[in-house]
Amino acid sequence: MPEARVIPLREGDVPVRTAEPFVPGDYDDTDAPEWEKRLAGALAFVRRRITGDYPIDEFGFDPDLNDHVFMTAVRPLYEKWFRVEARGLENVPDTGGALIVANHSGTLPLDAIGVSLPLLDQHPAHRHLRMLGADLVFRLPVVAPLARKAGHTLACNADAERLLSSGELVGVWPEGFKGVGKPFSERYKLQRFGRGGFVSAALKTGVPIIPVSIVGAEEIYPMIGNMKTLARLLGLPYVPVTPTFPLLGPLGAVPLPSKWLIEFGEPIHTEHYGAAAADDPMLVFNLTDQVREVIQQTLYRLLMQRRSVFF
Amino acid sequence: MRPRRVLVTGVSRFLGGRLAAHLAADPDIEAVVGVDTVEPRADLGRTQVVRADIRSPNIAKIIANAEVDTVVHLSVVATPLMVGGRTAMKEINVIGTMQLLAACQKSPSVRKLVLKSTTAVYGSSPKDPALFTEDDEPRNLPRSGYAKDSVEVEGYVRGFGRRRPDVALTMLRFTNFVGPSIDTPLTRYFSLPVVPKVFGFDPRIQFCHEDDAVEVLRLATLEDKAGIYNVGGSGVLLLSQAIRRAGRVSFPVLEPLVSFAGQGFRRAGVVDFSPEQLRFLEHGRVADTTRLREKFGYVPRYTSLQAFDDFVRARGLNRVLNPEVAGAVEAAVLERLTPRRRIHA
Numbered sequence: 001m002p003e004a005r006v007i008p009l010r011e012g013d014v015p016v017r018t019a020e021p022f023v024p025g026d027y028d029d030t031d032a033p034e035w036e037k038r039l040a041g042a043l044a045f046v047r048r049r050i051t052g053d054y055p056i057d058e059f060g061f062d063p064d065l066n067d068h069v070f071m072t073a074v075r076p077l078y079e080k081w082f083r084v085e086a087r088g089l090e091n092v093p094d095t096g097g098a099l100i101v102a103n104h105s106g107t108l109p110l111d112a113i114g115v116s117l118p119l120l121d122q123h124p125a126h127r128h129l130r131m132l133g134a135d136l137v138f139r140l141p142v143v144a145p146l147a148r149k150a151g152h153t154l155a156c157n158a159d160a161e162r163l164l165s166s167g168e169l170v171g172v173w174p175e176g177f178k179g180v181g182k183p184f185s186e187r188y189k190l191q192r193f194g195r196g197g198f199v200s201a202a203l204k205t206g207v208p209i210i211p212v213s214i215v216g217a218e219e220i221y222p223m224i225g226n227m228k229t230l231a232r233l234l235g236l237p238y239v240p241v242t243p244t245f246p247l248l249g250p251l252g253a254v255p256l257p258s259k260w261l262i263e264f265g266e267p268i269h270t271e272h273y274g275a276a277a278a279d280d281p282m283l284v285f286n287l288t289d290q291v292r293e294v295i296q297q298t299l300y301r302l303l304m305q306r307r308s309v310f311f
Numbered sequence: 312m313r314p315r316r317v318l319v320t321g322v323s324r325f326l327g328g329r330l331a332a333h334l335a336a337d338p339d340i341e342a343v344v345g346v347d348t349v350e351p352r353a354d355l356g357r358t359q360v361v362r363a364d365i366r367s368p369n370i371a372k373i374i375a376n377a378e379v380d381t382v383v384h385l386s387v388v389a390t391p392l393m394v395g396g397r398t399a400m401k402e403i404n405v406i407g408t409m410q411l412l413a414a415c416q417k418s419p420s421v422r423k424l425v426l427k428s429t430t431a432v433y434g435s436s437p438k439d440p441a442l443f444t445e446d447d448e449p450r451n452l453p454r455s456g457y458a459k460d461s462v463e464v465e466g467y468v469r470g471f472g473r474r475r476p477d478v479a480l481t482m483l484r485f486t487n488f489v490g491p492s493i494d495t496p497l498t499r500y501f502s503l504p505v506v507p508k509v510f511g512f513d514p515r516i517q518f519c520h521e522d523d524a525v526e527v528l529r530l531a532t533l534e535d536k537a538g539i540y541n542v543g544g545s546g547v548l549l550l551s552q553a554i555r556r557a558g559r560v561s562f563p564v565l566e567p568l569v570s571f572a573g574q575g576f577r578r579a580g581v582v583d584f585s586p587e588q589l590r591f592l593e594h595g596r597v598a599d600t601t602r603l604r605e606k607f608g609y610v611p612r613y614t615s616l617q618a619f620d621d622f623v624r625a626r627g628l629n630r631v632l633n634p635e636v637a638g639a640v641e642a643a644v645l646e647r648l649t650p651r652r653r654i655h656a
Contacts, residue, residue: 036649047641051634052555058547058597059441060515138437138594141511141566148515149549158440158447 059163060148063128070150071120077110078117081257082216086118088264091210094125097164098267099202100171101291102212103190103299104179106255107240111180111217114260115171130163131171132156132198136237160201172198174288177237184222188215188303190296196288199270203278203287208267211291213298216260219309221245258309261302265294312422312479314381314532316342318374320365320411321386322355323347325493326427329525330383331358334532344377346370347386365407371414374421381423382415383532384408387464389429389457390496390583397456404460405467412471415478423479425531426468430484430517430541431458431587435594442599445484445539456585479537483527486543486598489618490521491625499582502626506554507572510563514595515547520618523611530609540607541598544615550592553619558629566593 032040045068048054054064078084092098102115116129132155138144153159155172163170173179178191202209225241245252268291270277277283317334321327322345334343335356343358345351351360359377363369365386374382386407391400415421433439434449453459465482472480487497497516500506519542527542554561564572569592573584584592604610613621623629 032649039648040645043641043645047637050555050632051637052548052552053634054552056515056547056549056552058515060513060547060549060595062549135438141509143511144437144594145511145513145549148513153441154438156440158442158444162442 057151059130059151059153059159060145061128061130061151062149063151066128066150067120070146071117074113075117075121078114078260081255082114082220082260084114084118084216084260084262086122086262086264088266089118089123091264091266092119092123092127092169093208093267094123094127095167097167097205097207098169099160099164099198099207099209100129100169100212100264101198101209101295102171102173103188103214103295104173104175105182105187105214106180106217107221107223107242108255109173109180110220110255111214112171112173114214114217115212115262118262119169127169129171130168131173132160134176155197157197157201157204160198161205164201164205164207170201174198174292181223181226181238181240183226184218184224187218188299190292190299193288193292196284199284199287199291200278202270203273203284204275206271206275208269208271209287209291210267211265211294211298213263213265213295213302214260215262215299215302215306216258216309219258220255222256256310259306259311261306263298263302265298268294312380312535313339314423315340316344316377316379316420317381317383317532318344318346318377318379319358319383319385320346320407321384321388322358322360323349323351324385324388325521326488326524326528327351327383327385328353328355329521330385330528330532331355333525333529334358337533342377344373344379346373365411366402368410368414370410371417374414374418378420379418380420381425381532382411382421383425383427383528384411384468385427385528387427387429387457387461392496392577392583400457401460404457405463408464408467412467416471416475421475421478423481423532424468424471425481425528426464426483427528428465428482428484429457429461430486430543430596430598431591432462432465432484433596433598434458435514435587435590435596437594439594439596442597443541444599445541445602453587456587458585458587479535481531481536482539483531484539484541484598485524486517486519486541486596486615488521488524489518489622491621493521493524496582496584496588498622498626501553501557501559501622502628503559503582505562506557506559507562507564507576508550508554509569509589509593510565512593513549513551514592515597516550516553516595516615517543517547517597518613518615518618518622519543520611520613520621523609523613523618526612527603527607527609530607536607538602538606540603541600542603542611543598543600544611544613544618545600546614546616547595547597548615548619550595556619556629557623558632 119127119129131152137147174194175191221242223240227239231239319331322331331345332355335358345358345360387404391397394400433443434451434453436451438450488495576582
C-alpha cells in the first residue's frame with residue numbers, strides 16, 4: 001500500500017474550491033528537505049484553521065480537516081490494529097456517482113471508516129466516501145459536527161440523490177442499528193435491508209450499486225448482552241455488554257484486534273432501468289434482495305478463506 | 312405587468328428604505344408610497360412617506376387613495392429588541408399582515424404582492440435534509456418567535472392568494488442577511504467581542520448579502536416573478552469558521568445552560584436569542600437556491616463566504632487577527648525555523 005503513506009498536511013491534497021490563499025510567498029520545494037516541506041505544510045494548515053480559510057461544501061464537509069486530521073488520526077487503528085485488507089477497489093469508478101452498500105456490524109460503527117479509508121488511500125482516484133447516517137448521529141453533541149465535517153449526512157432520499165447526482169461516492173449501511181447492534185451469536189447474518197430507499201435513490205440517479213462485504217468488524221466488540229432499560233433511559237438504540245464492557249470500564253473501549261477483509265464487489269448497474277423505475281416497488285424490492293444476497297454470499301466465501309479471526 | 316404605483320411597508324428599516332429609494336429613482340414608476348410607524352432616516356427620493364401603523368385599518372385608505380397596484384410587504388420584524396417586546400412584535404407581524412391583506416383584498420387596483428419571508432419557516436432540527444427546497448415542509452414546525460410569525464404570515468398570504476387569484480404572489484424566503492449596513496440579530500451576534508456558541512454543535516450558516524437582497528426585492532417588484540423562492544448566496548460557512556473569519560473568540564456554552572445565557576443577552580439588550588434562533592445555532596439551516604437561479608433568473612453577486620467577508624471588512628471586525636497578520640506570522644516562523652528557505656515575494 002504505497003499510497004497509504006500519504007504525506008499529511010500538504011497543500012494541494014485537497015481540492016480547494018474557494019481559492020484565496022494568503023500565502024506570503026511561493027514555497028520553492030524543489031531542493032528543500034522533506035521535513036521542511038512538512039513543516040511548511042503544517043504551518044500553512046494551522047494558519048488556515050486559525051483564520052477560517054478553508055472550503056466547506058453545502059453538506060458541511062471540510063476536506064482540509066478530514067484528510068489532514070481525522071483520517072490521519074484513525075489510520076493507524078485500521079492499518080496496524082485491524083490490518084484492513086481491501087479487495088476489488090477496481091470495481092469503484094474513478095469519477096461519477098456510485099452507491100456503496102455494505103454490511104454493518106461491530107457494536108460501534110467502526111466498519112464505516114474501515115470502508116472509507118481504503119477508498120481515500122488506495123483507490124487510484126483517492127475518493128471520499130460520503131456516508132448516510134441515522135438522525136441520532138446528528139442529534140448528539142460533538143458527534144454531529146464531526147460527522148458533518150467528515151462529509152456525512154442524514155440518511156434520507158433527498159440528500160442521497162443530491163450527493164449521487166453531483167457525482168459523489170455515497171455509502172449506506174441499510175441494516176442500520178439492527179446490524180451494528182446485533183448480538184455476537186448472530187454474527188455475519190445480514191439483517192433486514194431497510195425499506196430499500198437506497199435502491200430507489202440509485203435508480204433515480206442512474207448510478208451503479210457496489211455491494212461491499214466486511215469481514216472482521218463483527219469481532220471487535222462481541223456483544224453478549226444489552227442493557228435495555230438503560231438504553232431507553234438514555235434514548236439510545238442499545239447499550240452493549242461485551243466481555244470487557246462495562247466490566248473493565250474505559251478499557252472496554254479497546255476493540256479486539258481482529259483481521260479485516262473488505263471486498264468491493266462487482267457493480268450492479270441501474271441506469272438501464274430509467275429514473276421512473278424508482279417508483280416501481282417490485283423492482284426496488286428485487287434489487288434490494290439481490291444486493292443483500294450478493295453481500296451475504298460474499299461474506300460466507302470470505303469467512304471460508306479466513307484462517308482465523310485474528311490473523 | 313410593469314408596476315406603476317408601489318406601496319412599501321417597513322420603509323424606515325434598512326431593506327424598505329433601500330428598495331423605496333431604488334424604485335423612486337425609476338422614471339417608469341409613477342408613485343412610491345412608503346409606510347412605517349417611524350420617520351425614515353435615509354433619503355428616499357420622491358417616496359411619499361406615510362406615518363401609519365399597518366395594524367390599523369387606515370392602511371386601507373392609503374391603498375385606496377394612492378391607487379396602489381403593487382404591495383411590497385417588508386415589515387415583518389425579526390427581533391423584539393427594535394419594536395419593544397415580543398407582544399408588540401407579534402402584533403406588528405401577524406395582525407399587521409392581516410390588516411394589510413384585508414385592505415389589499417378590498418382594493419380593486421392591487422395586482423401584485425411581494426412578501427419578504429425567511430428560510431426560518433423550515434425550522435431547524437437534526438432530522439432535516441442537508442438543503443431545503445421550496446417544496447419541503449419543516450420536520451418540526453417552528454414554535455416561537457420570528458419563525459412562527461413567518462409561518463403564520465405565509466399562511467395568511469396563501470389564503471389571500473386563494474381569495475384573490477388575480478393577484479400575483481411572490482414569496483421570498485431569505486437566508487440570514489449580512490452586509491456592511493444591515494442590522495440583524497446575527498450581525499450583532501458576530502460583533503460581540505466573545506461569541507457564545509452551543510457546546511458540541513457547529514451549524515452550517517448561509518448568508519444573503521444586503522445588496523443581493525435589495526436587488527431580488529427590486530426585480531420581484533418590477534417584473535413578473537410569481538412563486539416561492541429561497542434567496543441566499545451559494546455555499547455555506549460553519550459557525551466556527553465564521554467566528555474565526557471575523558477574528559472573534561468563541562465561548563462554548565453547555566446545552567442545558569444555553570437558554571439562561573440567551574436570557575442574559577436579551578436582558579442586556581445586546582442580542583435577542585429566541586428559542587428558534589438557539590436551535591438554529593445547534594443544527595443550522597441551508598436552503599437550495601436553484602429555483603432562484605433558474606426560474607427567477609437571478610444569480611446572487613455574493614456567495615455566503617464573500618457576503619460574510621464583506622460584512623467583516625466593512626465593520627472592521629478582524630482588526631487584531633486578520634489573514635495578513637496570520638500570513639506574516641506564518642512566514643516569520645518558517646523563516647526562523649528553516650534558514651535555507653527561499654521566498655519569492
